[in-house]
Amino acid sequence: MCLAIPAKIIKINKNIAEVESLGVKKEIDISLTPGASLGNFVIVHAGFAIQIIEEEDALAAQGYWKEYLGEKEN
Amino acid sequence: MKKKIEELVEFLNKNKPGRSINIMEVCGTHTMAISRYGLRQLIPENINLISGPGCPVCVTPIADIDWIIEIARQYDVSIFTFGDLFRVPGTESSLYNEKSKGKDINICYSPADVLNFAKNNPDKKVIFIAIGFETTIPLTSVIVKKAYKEKTSNFYIYNTHKLVPEALELLLADREVKIDAFLCPGHVSAIIGSKPYNFIAEDYHIPCVISGFEPMDILESIATIIRQINKGISEVEIQYRRVVREEGNPTAVKLMYEVFDKSDSLWRGLGNIPGSGLKLKKKFLKFDAKTFFPVKRIKSREPAGCECGDVLKGIKKPADCKLFSKTCKPENPIGPCMVSSEGSCAAYYKYEKFKI
Amino acid sequence: MTISKNKKNIKINNNKKFKDKIIQLSHGDGGIKTGELINNLLLKYFGNEILNKLEDSAVLNCSGKRIAYTTDSFVVNPIFFPGGDIGKLSICGTINDLVTTGCTPVAMSLSFILEEGFPVPDFEKILLSIKNATHDTNLKIVTGDTKVVEKGSADKIFINTSGIGFLCNNIDISPCKIEVGDKILINGGIAEHGTAILSIRKEFNFKTSIVSDCAPLSSLVNDMLSVSKKIHALRDATRGGLASILFELARASETNINIYEDKIPVKKEVRGICEFLGLDPLYIANEGKMVVFVDRKDADKVLQAMKKNKYGKDSRIIGEVTEKGEGLVILVTELGTRRILDLQYSEQLPRIC
Numbered sequence: 060m061c062l063a064i065p066a067k068i069i070k071i072n073k074n075i076a077e078v079e080s081l082g083v084k085k086e087i088d089i090s091l092t093p094g095a096s097l098g099n100f101v102i103v104h105a106g107f108a109i110q111i112i113e114e115e116d117a118l119a120a121q122g123y124w125k126e127y128l129g130e131k132e133n
Numbered sequence: 134m135k136k137k138i139e140e141l142v143e144f145l146n147k148n149k150p151g152r153s154i155n156i157m158e159v160c161g162t163h164t165m166a167i168s169r170y171g172l173r174q175l176i177p178e179n180i181n182l183i184s185g186p187g188c189p190v191c192v193t194p195i196a197d198i199d200w201i202i203e204i205a206r207q208y209d210v211s212i213f214t215f216g217d218l219f220r221v222p223g224t225e226s227s228l229y230n231e232k233s234k235g236k237d238i239n240i241c242y243s244p245a246d247v248l249n250f251a252k253n254n255p256d257k258k259v260i261f262i263a264i265g266f267e268t269t270i271p272l273t274s275v276i277v278k279k280a281y282k283e284k285t286s287n288f289y290i291y292n293t294h295k296l297v298p299e300a301l302e303l304l305l306a307d308r309e310v311k312i313d314a315f316l317c318p319g320h321v322s323a324i325i326g327s328k329p330y331n332f333i334a335e336d337y338h339i340p341c342v343i344s345g346f347e348p349m350d351i352l353e354s355i356a357t358i359i360r361q362i363n364k365g366i367s368e369v370e371i372q373y374r375r376v377v378r379e380e381g382n383p384t385a386v387k388l389m390y391e392v393f394d395k396s397d398s399l400w401r402g403l404g405n406i407p408g409s410g411l412k413l414k415k416k417f418l419k420f421d422a423k424t425f426f427p428v429k430r431i432k433s434r435e436p437a438g439c440e441c442g443d444v445l446k447g448i449k450k451p452a453d454c455k456l457f458s459k460t461c462k463p464e465n466p467i468g469p470c471m472v473s474s475e476g477s478c479a480a481y482y483k484y485e486k487f488k489i
Numbered sequence: 490m491t492i493s494k495n496k497k498n499i500k501i502n503n504n505k506k507f508k509d510k511i512i513q514l515s516h517g518d519g520g521i522k523t524g525e526l527i528n529n530l531l532l533k534y535f536g537n538e539i540l541n542k543l544e545d546s547a548v549l550n551c552s553g554k555r556i557a558y559t560t561d562s563f564v565v566n567p568i569f570f571p572g573g574d575i576g577k578l579s580i581c582g583t584i585n586d587l588v589t590t591g592c593t594p595v596a597m598s599l600s601f602i603l604e605e606g607f608p609v610p611d612f613e614k615i616l617l618s619i620k621n622a623t624h625d626t627n628l629k630i631v632t633g634d635t636k637v638v639e640k641g642s643a644d645k646i647f648i649n650t651s652g653i654g655f656l657c658n659n660i661d662i663s664p665c666k667i668e669v670g671d672k673i674l675i676n677g678g679i680a681e682h683g684t685a686i687l688s689i690r691k692e693f694n695f696k697t698s699i700v701s702d703c704a705p706l707s708s709l710v711n712d713m714l715s716v717s718k719k720i721h722a723l724r725d726a727t728r729g730g731l732a733s734i735l736f737e738l739a740r741a742s743e744t745n746i747n748i749y750e751d752k753i754p755v756k757k758e759v760r761g762i763c764e765f766l767g768l769d770p771l772y773i774a775n776e777g778k779m780v781v782f783v784d785r786k787d788a789d790k791v792l793q794a795m796k797k798n799k800y801g802k803d804s805r806i807i808g809e810v811t812e813k814g815e816g817l818v819i820l821v822t823e824l825g826t827r828r829i830l831d832l833q834y835s836e837q838l839p840r841i842c
Contacts, residue, residue: 061162061320063268082697083695085693090275104841105215106272107244110323110377112375135824169822190842216840217838242693462834463834464835
């Protein structure tokens, strides 16, 4: 189960962060990822960040992910 | 991306095992992705992908649906659910039908929104249907803890949360179930990490690969499984490295067990599985909808002829069920695997009804 | 939109009983349930050789003159949305239904059902946008009606329109004209209306730059007709999205269709909303998208004409009619795999799984 998508943190205010994914911005709760900071990529499930994505891995990712992270492949 | 996919397909064709093997994708989102991208058309015929019990809607007992419907009928409450559960048929109604009849039933995106709604509407009694596996449980835990801290007195959860590894153990103990490898759920594992699957590799000698959800992730994970099978080894490997760490998300796991204790849980199609559920800890019991909104027990009936149980176990394919696509269709689902869009039957119906 | 006119070419079987006990939202969402309502209930009472075709507009023969006639009702929440409002929607919807026959729209009716307490400035804003939507056309609003109901008996404002257009005698555009080999075109990105509405619903609260594609497509169709006499079918891809419309046309023409996932234009933000909520853009509503079936020899000509129109800049060829058949719509994925696109069985709901 569990739909979750990668997104980039673009604003933080305590436990609430604004993230961006595929050009869409949304406020989410980041209390499950206490290490998350501005500019981090996170995995978002039902309005919560559930994990921080390793930057290196994120950038090495191919396929559809590239697009989420702003570097369009094709 | 295409080139990489071609390489993986070539690898699978060259290295396919000499016998037929069954790989169970535990997670419903994997089921959806496999069907949506037509991945079965890319892999060798003797590699069978079978769908497991990883769709929370599918494994929620009909009695829970009936219970929630009774709460809606007997009390003046505002109920919030994820869209997934909205159309699931109970014994004689569904949340969707009850909403049509005027009950206050709403679809939410985030549990946090539900708690906010409760705070902004203190005159309403607000119930969140807490459904889902380890990915979603920490979210419920956050809001329950928050409600406790902020002394929110009009917020409740109807808890149906379930744990994945415990269900896998039950499957493995069933001799009818023939599984050669598990494609393990990526986002559940983002929370629990890879260690909870170790017993599968060590005690049952079955390879486990934690996979991402892109076509490439899934094909790569299948290739990893094939490599293990050909070498005659069984290990837990993480393909979805960019999200899943061995230790998972310790903050989330800690929080889960601050709010919940393990308990037995009834799975639709699988029966009672010891230690596979969660109950609210005593101090949070005031948020328990079942305690606060007792209902006269209704007689719940599983639909006759429905073989979702065997489908969930991977013993049968959806098309093996006599009801599949005849009386049981997405617009008139009889079993839970048809009603949930990530259920095996719905995915088969939607994406693979016809052999192309 | 309501059931006043539904354009479902689902297999007609008037012997079937309508089994549902109450009306539910799915009876109006353009999916399978809507089809059942039309076929098993409405056609039972009103079926005739014109209505049974269930096309976007009816074509009538009036003493030698052919006219296209259509009606539509509009309910949308919120009534003002990025890219339009309920007023603009009501005009564009009817124009677009009319022009699927290749006609020139000439006259419209306009009726309002208003809820007591509805602010007049909002009403005027809607009237102005109706006026603006008819601006580029020769269309006149020639009759209308206003009813006001008690607070709570309607949600702010409902609009019903009907429209009439004249058809040239040499124009015959209809799903039954579709031929094997036809190319399938669309005039731009899909799912923009549906996602624009979703993005501003307060329960989701997204920030995006998506605007509804709500637009009157009469000039676009005109431009297409001026370069080709071989346009076989046109369909306004509204409720139910691109996939549902293709499904209906494939069934109606008894042909099988291939469409190519990587050719279908979907804006990045549209995909973003869909990914957040777990929705498939192929099934999300458009309000300014015309699906065109044209003889393959004329396909490029028509494509170029569409691209020159302001509502067709992102036009693409997205597929073709492959063979006579039972009406299968096959999506060829980016990986080269194939899957069947079916009619959706209910409106898509945001999901977590």
